[in-house]
Amino acid sequence: MDERKASLGLTRRVHSGRSAEEALKGVDLNCNIEALIENPLSHLTPEQLQRDVRAFARNKGLDQYSELLERGAQIAKDPQFFEAISGVTDSEKQALRDERSSRFRQPRALYLTIVICSIGAAVQGWDQTGSNGANLNWPQDFGLNTDRKSNDFWILGLVNAAPYLAAAVIGCWLSHPLNHYLGRRGVVFVAAWFCFFSVLGSACAQTWVQLFICRLLLGIGMGTKASTIPVLAAESSPASIRGSLVMGWQLWVAFGIFLGFSANLVLYQLGDLAWRLQLGSAVIPAIPLIIGIYFCPESPRWYIKKHRYDDAFKSLRRLRNTPLQAARDLYYIHAQVRLEELMLGDGDITLSEGKQQYSSSGRYANRFVQLFTIARIRRATLAASVVMIAQQMCGINIMAFYSSTLFTDANASERSALLVSWGFGLINFVFAWPAVRSIDRFGRRNLLLFTFPHMAWTLLAAGFCFYIPEDSPAHLGMITLFVYLFAAFYSPGEGPVPFTYSAEAFPLFHREVGMSLAVSINLFWAGVLTVVYPKLSDALTPTGAIGFFAGLNVIAFLMIFLWVPETKQRTLEELDYIFAVPTSKHMHYQVAKVLPYSFKRYILRRDVELEPLYKFPSTL
Numbered sequence: 001m002d003e004r005k006a007s008l009g010l011t012r013r014v015h016s017g018r019s020a021e022e023a024l025k026g027v028d029l030n031c032n033i034e035a036l037i038e039n040p041l042s043h044l045t046p047e048q049l050q051r052d053v054r055a056f057a058r059n060k061g062l063d064q065y066s067e068l069l070e071r072g073a074q075i076a077k078d079p080q081f082f083e084a085i086s087g088v089t090d091s092e093k094q095a096l097r098d099e100r101s102s103r104f105r106q107p108r109a110l111y112l113t114i115v116i117c118s119i120g121a122a123v124q125g126w127d128q129t130g131s132n133g134a135n136l137n138w139p140q141d142f143g144l145n146t147d148r149k150s151n152d153f154w155i156l157g158l159v160n161a162a163p164y165l166a167a168a169v170i171g172c173w174l175s176h177p178l179n180h181y182l183g184r185r186g187v188v189f190v191a192a193w194f195c196f197f198s199v200l201g202s203a204c205a206q207t208w209v210q211l212f213i214c215r216l217l218l219g220i221g222m223g224t225k226a227s228t229i230p231v232l233a234a235e236s237s238p239a240s241i242r243g244s245l246v247m248g249w250q251l252w253v254a255f256g257i258f259l260g261f262s263a264n265l266v267l268y269q270l271g272d273l274a275w276r277l278q279l280g281s282a283v284i285p286a287i288p289l290i291i292g293i294y295f296c297p298e299s300p301r302w303y304i305k306k307h308r309y310d311d312a313f314k315s316l317r318r319l320r321n322t323p324l325q326a327a328r329d330l331y332y333i334h335a336q337v338r339l340e341e342l343m344l345g346d347g348d349i350t351l352s353e354g355k356q357q358y359s360s361s362g363r364y365a366n367r368f369v370q371l372f373t374i375a376r377i378r379r380a381t382l383a384a385s386v387v388m389i390a391q392q393m394c395g396i397n398i399m400a401f402y403s404s405t406l407f408t409d410a411n412a413s414e415r416s417a418l419l420v421s422w423g424f425g426l427i428n429f430v431f432a433w434p435a436v437r438s439i440d441r442f443g444r445r446n447l448l449l450f451t452f453p454h455m456a457w458t459l460l461a462a463g464f465c466f467y468i469p470e471d472s473p474a475h476l477g478m479i480t481l482f483v484y485l486f487a488a489f490y491s492p493g494e495g496p497v498p499f500t501y502s503a504e505a506f507p508l509f510h511r512e513v514g515m516s517l518a519v520s521i522n523l524f525w526a527g528v529l530t531v532v533y534p535k536l537s538d539a540l541t542p543t544g545a546i547g548f549f550a551g552l553n554v555i556a557f558l559m560i561f562l563w564v565p566e567t568k569q570r571t572l573e574e575l576d577y578i579f580a581v582p583t584s585k586h587m588h589y590q591v592a593k594v595l596p597y598s599f600k601r602y603i604l605r606r607d608v609e610l611e612p613l614y615k616f617p618s619t620l
Contacts, residue, residue, distance in 0.1 A: 040335045041077040049073055053331060060309035065327065072327030076335075088324065095321045103241045109297055109318035113236050114245050116292040118252035119285055120188060120229045123195050124222060125256020126263075126282040128400055129425065130199070131160050131215075133264025133418055134275035135402075141272065142208045157531040159212050160401060163219035164527030171223020172520040176364055176512040178224060184232040184299045187224055189290065194221025196286040203280030219523075227519045230503035231511055235299040236319050238329075239571040243439035246503055247496035251432045254491060256285065257400060258425035265418045300330070301508055301572070304337055336573025340507045367513045377510055379579045383564045384502040384518040387448070390556035391498045392525040394455050395549030396490050399424055399483060401530050406542065407480070411470045420480050427484050431491035443568040444497045448560045451493030456553035458486040463546035498522065501564075504572055505579065562587050578614070589613045 041049060053073045057066040067087075075082045075096070082088060082096050098105050135156065144152040171191075178187045198218035205211035230249045237245040263281040267274050297319055303312035309330070316326035371381045391397075398406065403424055407417035439447060462482035468475040499519075506514030537545040565578050565586055597610045 039077065039079075040339055041073065041332070044077065046074075049077060056331065056334065060307075062309060062313065065313065068323060068327045069331055072324055072329075073331045075324070076328045076332040092322050092324045095325060098321070099238065099240060099325075103238075104244075105321070106238070106241075107319065107321055110236060110245075110320075112292075113296045113319070114233060114248050116188075116289065116296050117229045117233045118248045118255075119289045119292060120192070120225055121249045121252035122256035122259065122285045123192070123282065123289055124226060125253040125258075126260040126285055127163065127195060127199065127218060127222060127256075128253075129257045129260030129264065130202075130279045130282045132260065132401060132403060132421065133268055134278045135160065136268075136408075136414060136417075137272075137275040138211070138279075139208075141275070142211075144208065153534060154531070155208060157534055159208060159215060161527040161530035162212050162215035163222055164523045164530060166216040166219025167223030167226065168219075168520045168524030168527060171220040171225075172227050172516040172523065173223075174220065175224045175227035175516050179228060179302070179512045183302055184228055184235070185293050185296055187228045188232065188293045191221040191225035191228070192286050192289040192293065194218065195225070196283055196290065199280055199282045199286070203276040223519065223523060226499070226523070227512070227515045230499045231515050232296075232299050234500070234503040234572065235301040235511075236297070238320070239574075240569055241440060242504065242572075243444065243500055243568060244436045246500040247432075247435055247439050249499045250496035251429070251436070254425075254429040254432045254495060258422075258429045259285075261418070261422040261425035265422045268414065268418055301333060301337075304330075304333060305508055309334075332571070333573060336571070336576065337508055340509060340573070340576060364513065367510050368517075370510060371514055371517060375582075376576060376579045377507065377514070379565075379581075379583055380505040380507075380575075381514060381517065382583065383579075384498075384505045384514065385521050386556075386559045386563050387444075387494075387498040387501050388518045388522040389525055390448075390452075390560060391494055391522055392529055393549070393552040393556045394452070394490060394494050395459055395486075395546070395552070396494070397526050397529055398533060398546070398549065399487065402533060403483075407476070412476050416476070420476075423480070424483060424487055427487045428491050428495070431488045432495055433492075435492040435496045438492065439496060439500065440568055443566050444501050445560065445564055445566040447493040448497055448564070449557065451489045452553050452557040452560065454489040455486055455494070456550045456557070458482050458489060459546055459553065460550040462486065463543040463550065466541070466543045466546075501567060504567055504575060507576060508572070561590055581613070586613070 044052070050070055053070045054066055057063050057069050062069065071085060071087050074085050075088075078085075083093060088096075139152070139156055144155055175187060178190065182190065194217060198214050198221060201214035202211055202218070205214055230246055233246045233248065234242055260282065264278050267277045267281070270277060297315040298311070300312040300315040300319065303309070303315060313326060313330050316330055317323055320326040320329065371377055399421075403417075403421040407420045408414070412420060435447065442450075459482070462479055465475070465478040465482060468478060502515055502518035503511075533545065536548070540548060563583065563586075565581065567575055567578060570578065593611055593613075597608060600606045600608045601610075
């Protein structure tokens with residue numbers, strides 16, 4: 001078994017007389033042809049592990065924790081046999097058992113971090129829907145002709161699109177340098193102030209140009225926040241529930257959307273002041289975000305990237321139930337990150353003769369290029385880009401941005417349109433809750449593959465319902481029914497997965513720039529959609545436009561099936577092995593193995609088993 005794995009360049013870690021770092025140089029994370037997933041410590045002898053841990057503690061200024069780190073490293077090496085490791089107390093053993101039996105029994109600091117991240121997500125959702133109701137009034141106040149044959153209609157689309165275009169072009173790309181200097185918490189703090197002042201400015205705007213500028217500034221805050229908050233949540237969470245916690249981003253974006261629709265409905269009768277309050281109400285969740293982020297622990301992986309191991313250990317002790325679990329995770333992360341440094345590129349800081357130096361290969365532009373030139377990272381870039389652009393292809397933002405206009409086109413009154421939009425926001429939030437459990441059990445990929453076909457047929461049905469005579473009560477009712485069904489299928493699948501997936505797919509030293517690219521793709525196409533949808537609907541009719549997005553759902557399904565691997569319940573560092581599998585091998589497995597299996601199992605109803613793609617050492 002060892003000879004077979006060694007021939008793949010994956011396990012040359014037994015290093016008699018060599019350092020662990022020298023042994024790791026034989027690992028290939030760019031071409032994992034056999035789809036092996038390994039523990040980088042599993043082939044070390046107890047003596048070698050002890051020697052490495054002591055050297056690690058000495059070099060990182062953690063000598064006082066040397067014994068604790070040794071026990072943690074032993075558990076990281078053999079996680080299944082922690083009961084037999086000497087020195088582990090009964091309370092520590094119980095905490096380790098709870099990682100499987102009571103996965104959500106986590107310390108308060110972790111849940112505080114997730115709550116603050118959730119508030120940041122609610123800010124994002126509320127910002128998105130404030131303009132939905134305001135669109136019915138502000139153009140008239142600024143003297144714009146919103147007839148779809150008028151050029152002023154392009155101004156309406158441009159103002160609505162401004163936050164997404166600014167986020168895609170500026171905000172997302174600022175997140176990397178800001179993360180470098182300020183850390184994850186600092187970026188969230190700065191972004192929250194952008195969201196605070198820009199929505200106040202929008203509420204006070206006197207011309208459409210002023211409103212446009214304020215919404216551009218809002219986009220800068222949205223982009224930096226959306227690129228950072230899911231990463232902070234992913235880097236703070238244990239692997240077993242990472243999906244459930246990181247998906248809080250989309251869950252609370254949905255809640256923010258619901259709150260925005262609620263504010264629109266409450267405020268619409270206030271006359272000329274209504275649209276200003278609808279836009280300005282998004283300032284409410286920004287205030288607790290500004291205050292709360294101060295009390296959250298910083299990402300331990302960000303500290304490790306900066307070689308601040310003492311701070312990383314302090315952060316992990318707040319984010320884990322026992323110091324032993326924190327020591328285990330610290331050393332395991334260190335082992336995998338060291339492998340990433342050797343195979344995928346250096347971090348911001350390297351050590352040379354005991355001195356910190358900036359590495360030229362860690363610069364921003366070079367890391368951006370590496371998103372497309374290093375095989376392991378290129379596969380993560382492809383998968384993250386697919387799930388992000390699929391969110392715009394599915395058509396959800398037609399509803400988030402233009403639901404009031406869409407239902408007005410369906411012959412609804414202003415009040416009815418806002419009320420139906422409110423119901424859409426409620427369903428979008430409520431049906432996201434099942435994913436809290438299913439995203440780590442059922443898996444990210446499986447959720448997407450299950451929900452996309454249902455989104456396609458529900459959108460198509462909603463489009464055809466426009467043919468029902470407008471004077472029939474069934475006209476608005478049936479359109480609303482299928483739009484609600486569409487939202488119910490979207491919310492547990494393509495809703496939470498893209499930001500969760502993108503936050504975890506990239507290796508540590510490329511995580512900020514990779515997430516920036518993924519979020520930029522998402523928000524750029526959201527901006528394009530915002531500009532062109534009104535004209536698209538006018539050219540194709542609502543039925544044609546909605547049917548167009550139904551077809552895009554089918555295309556997105558095929559893209560996900562071929563190019564998006566599963567990432568559930570693996571540590572962020574173990575995902576290196578997942579994305580080291582060549583894309584051609586992944587595609588061949590889906591076509592040659594999964595398709596025949598699915599046909600036999602679900603069509604012919606045969607009792608067949610699917611050969612797994614990924615292999616663990618114990619299975620060889």
